[in-house]
Amino acid sequence: MDEIKEVHTPYEMGVVVPKKVSDQIGEGYGHDCVEVLVAQFHRVGLIVDRVVGLHDEFLKLLAPVEILGKAAAELQLKKRTHIGVDIQFEWDEAEAFIRQADGSFFSWCERFRCYNHMIYGIVNKSESAIILKSNCRDVRWEPGESLVWKLETEAIVKEVFPLHDEIKRKQLLKCWALNWWDLTNQPIDEIYAYYGTKIATYFAFLGMYTKWLFFPAAFGLLLQLVDFGSLQLLVIPFFFICIISWAVLFFQFWKRKNSTLLASYSVGAESAYKYMDMEWSSFHSSVGLVKKWGDGKAEDKENFQREEWSGRMMRFRNDAIIILSIICLQLPFELAYAHLYESIRSDIMKFGLTAIYLFAIQYFTQFGGKVSVKLIKDEQNENSEYRANSLVYKVFGLYFMQSYIGILYHAILHRNFMTLRQVIIQRLIISEVLENLMENSLPYIKYSYRKYRAVRNKRKREKGPSGRKSYFNSRVEKEYFKPMYSASVGEELEDGLFDEFLELALQFGMIMMFACAFPPAFAFAALSNVAEIRADALKILAMYRRPVPRVAATIGAWLNIFQFLIVVSICTNCVLLACLYDREGKWDISPGLAAILIMEHVLLLIKFGFSRIVPEEPDWVKANRMKNATQAQNMCSKQLLRNISGGRGAFVTGTQKTD
Known part of the structure; x- marks a missing residue:
C-alpha cells in the first residue's frame, strides 16, 4: 500500500509515567516498567518521543497511517466507500474508502479509537508472569493481562490523554x-x-x-x-x-x-x-x-x-x-x-x-x-x-x-x-x-x-x-x-x-x-x-x-x-x-x-x-440514504447468488463424482 500517503501529523497521544530514579536502580535490577512500555509501543508500530518534565516523564505517541489502517482492520471498523456504502475496513483495499474533508484518511474519532486499541491492546503473550520494576517497586505482569491497564492500577501510568496539534489549534x-x-x-x-x-x-x-x-x-x-x-x-x-x-x-x-x-x-x-x-x-x-x-x-x-x-x-x-x-x-x-x-x-x-x-x-x-x-x-x-x-x-x-x-x-x-x-x-x-x-x-x-x-x-x-x-x-x-x-x-x-x-x-x-x-x-x-x-x-x-x-x-x-x-x-x-x-x-x-x-x-x-x-x-439526504441502501442490497444479493451458485456447482460436481 505504498500509494496510500498522508500528510505528516504531530504526536497525538500522551502517556504520563514517573521519572526514573537512576541512583535507586543498579545493574541487574530487572525490567524497568517505562523501558518495557516504550519497547512495546515500538513493537506495535508507534513512534515514541520521550520528554522529561518536572516530576514525570511524558511519552508522546504517533502512529503512521499504515499502522492506523491495520488497527482499524483489527477493530473491524466500518467506513464509507466511494459508492456511498459503509463496509468493514480492509487495509489492502484502502483506496475504495473515502477520505475526510481535511484530506486525512481517518477521522479524529477513528484515530482515537485506534490509538486506544493499540495502547491498551498490549498484553503479556508469554506463559508466565513478567516482573517489572519501577523505582524499587515490583509489578507482576500476568499472562494475557493488558500492560497499560496494569500500570494504571499500580499508579505507574498516571494518565493517557490526547494532545493538541499546535498548527491546527x-x-x-x-x-x-x-x-x-x-x-x-x-x-x-x-x-x-x-x-x-x-x-x-x-x-x-x-x-x-x-x-x-x-x-x-x-x-x-x-x-x-x-x-x-x-x-x-x-x-x-x-x-x-x-x-x-x-x-x-x-x-x-x-x-x-x-x-x-x-x-x-x-x-x-x-x-x-x-x-x-x-x-x-x-x-x-x-x-x-x-x-x-x-x-x-x-x-x-x-x-x-x-x-x-x-x-x-x-x-x-x-x-x-x-x-x-x-x-x-x-x-x-x-x-x-x-x-x-x-x-x-x-x-x-x-x-x-x-x-x-x-x-x-x-x-x-x-x-x-x-x-x-x-x-x-x-x-x-x-x-x-x-x-x-x-x-x-x-x-x-x-x-x-x-x-x-x-x-x-x-x-x-x-x-x-x-x-x-x-x-x-x-x-x-x-x-x-x-x-x-x-x-x-x-x-x-x-x-x-x-x-x-x-x-x-x-x-x-x-x-x-x-x-x-x-x-x-x-x-x-x-x-x-x-x-x-x-x-x-x-x-x-x-x-x-x-x-x-x-x-x-x-x-x-x-x-x-x-x-x-x-x-x-x-x-x-x-x-x-x-x-x-x-x-x-x-x-x-x-x-x-x-x-x-x-x-x-x-x-x-x-x-x-x-x-x-x-x-x-x-x-x-x-x-x-x-x-x-x-x-x-x-x-x-x-x-x-x-x-x-x-x-x-x-x-x-x-x-x-x-x-x-x-x-x-431533507429530500437529498433521504434519497442518498435510499440509494446507498439499494446499492448495498444489490451487492449483498449478488454476493449471495454467487455463493449459492458456487455451492450448487460444488454440490453437483460432488454428486457426479459419487455416481
Whole structure:
C-alpha cells in the first residue's frame, strides 16, 4: 500500500509515567516498567518521543497511517466507500474508502479509537508472569493481562490523554475564536476534523440558534422603544404568537440541519462506536442474556422480563427520589428567597441578594447532580448515551426549579410586573456574568495552581535559587497541567458540553417563559450568544486539554428539554397576558380572557402542527440514504447468488463424482 500517503501529523497521544530514579536502580535490577512500555509501543508500530518534565516523564505517541489502517482492520471498523456504502475496513483495499474533508484518511474519532486499541491492546503473550520494576517497586505482569491497564492500577501510568496539534489549534484560533467579523458563521468542518462530531454539533446548534435570535431580538426592541398606545395589549399577544411560531420553526429546521450533519459526518465507524467511554457493563449483561436465549424454555422469557422491569422500576425509583427532593427541599427554599426578595425595598440589597443566591445555588445543584450520578450508576441503561440522557433530565429538573419558580412567584401571586422585569434583568445579567467568570477563570486558576505547586515542589527538592521563574521546557507538560474538559457533575458520563447546553436551555427558558413580560430579553440573549461562541471557542482551544472525541451527533435529551420549554412557555405567557388584561385580579371570564384561552389552544395546535409542515430530513439526504441502501442490497444479493451458485456447482460436481 505504498500509494496510500498522508500528510505528516504531530504526536497525538500522551502517556504520563514517573521519572526514573537512576541512583535507586543498579545493574541487574530487572525490567524497568517505562523501558518495557516504550519497547512495546515500538513493537506495535508507534513512534515514541520521550520528554522529561518536572516530576514525570511524558511519552508522546504517533502512529503512521499504515499502522492506523491495520488497527482499524483489527477493530473491524466500518467506513464509507466511494459508492456511498459503509463496509468493514480492509487495509489492502484502502483506496475504495473515502477520505475526510481535511484530506486525512481517518477521522479524529477513528484515530482515537485506534490509538486506544493499540495502547491498551498490549498484553503479556508469554506463559508466565513478567516482573517489572519501577523505582524499587515490583509489578507482576500476568499472562494475557493488558500492560497499560496494569500500570494504571499500580499508579505507574498516571494518565493517557490526547494532545493538541499546535498548527491546527493556532489556525482555529485565528479563523474561529479570534474572528469577530463573522458573528455566527463558524468553520464547522474544521471543528469536526479537530474535535469530533459531538463538539461540532454543539457549535453548529449554537451558531444557528444565535442567528435565529436576531428576529425576536429586533421585534422585542421594537416593542420596547415604540409606544403603541391603546394597541399595546394587541401587539403583545401578536408578539407572543410570533415567538412561539419562531421557536417551533427553529427546532424543525434544526432537525433538518442535524440530519444533514449526520449524513456528512457520522460515517459508519463513528456511528457504530457507541461505547467510546468504555462503559461495557450494561452491554455485557445484555449479551449474557442473549447467549442464554435459544433453548425455548419459559424461564428465558421470564429472565428477559425480569431484567426489563427491574431496570424500569430502578429508573422510576431514582426519578421519584429526585422529584420528592425538589418538592420537599428545593421548593421551600426557592419560595423563601422569592418572598424575601419581594419584601426588601432597597434595589442594591435585592441585587446583592440575587448574586448571593445564584452563587449559593451553584453548589446546591452540583450536589444534586452528584447524587443523580450515584443513582444512575444503579440503573440498567443500555449504554453510556442513555445514562447521560438520564442524568440530563434529573439535573435539569433541579435547575428548572431554582431558575423559574421564584419568577413565577412574582408574576402569578404578586402580579408585580415591574419587579418581574427587574428580576429577569438581574437573573440574565448576573447569571451570564457569573457563568462566564466561572467558566473562563476556573480553568486558568486550576492550571496556574498546579503549575505553581509543581515548580515549588521542584525547588524544595533541589533547593535551587529562588529567583528562577520556571522549569517548564515542554508543551506536553503544560497540556498535562491543564484541566480536562469535563462536566461539573459526573465527568464519567458527560463532558463539558453538559454545562454549555444547560446554560443555553436555562437562557431559552428564561426568555421564552416570560416573553410577554420583558420582550427585550431576546436582544440580550442574542448579544450574549455572539460573545458565547467566541468565549467557548477560546476556552476549548486554549484553556483545556484536547477533549476526548465523543460520537453523539445530535443534541440528545436537550432537544426534548427545549421542546418542553416551548410548551411551558405557552402556558406561562397566557397567564401573564391574563394578568395584563385582568388588572383588578377578579379573574372574570371576559372576552379578553376568553380570547387568551382560545389563543393557548391555537398555539398548542401550532406547536404540534408545524412539526408536520416542515420535514425533519431533507429530500437529498433521504434519497442518498435510499440509494446507498439499494446499492448495498444489490451487492449483498449478488454476493449471495454467487455463493449459492458456487455451492450448487460444488454440490453437483460432488454428486457426479459419487455416481
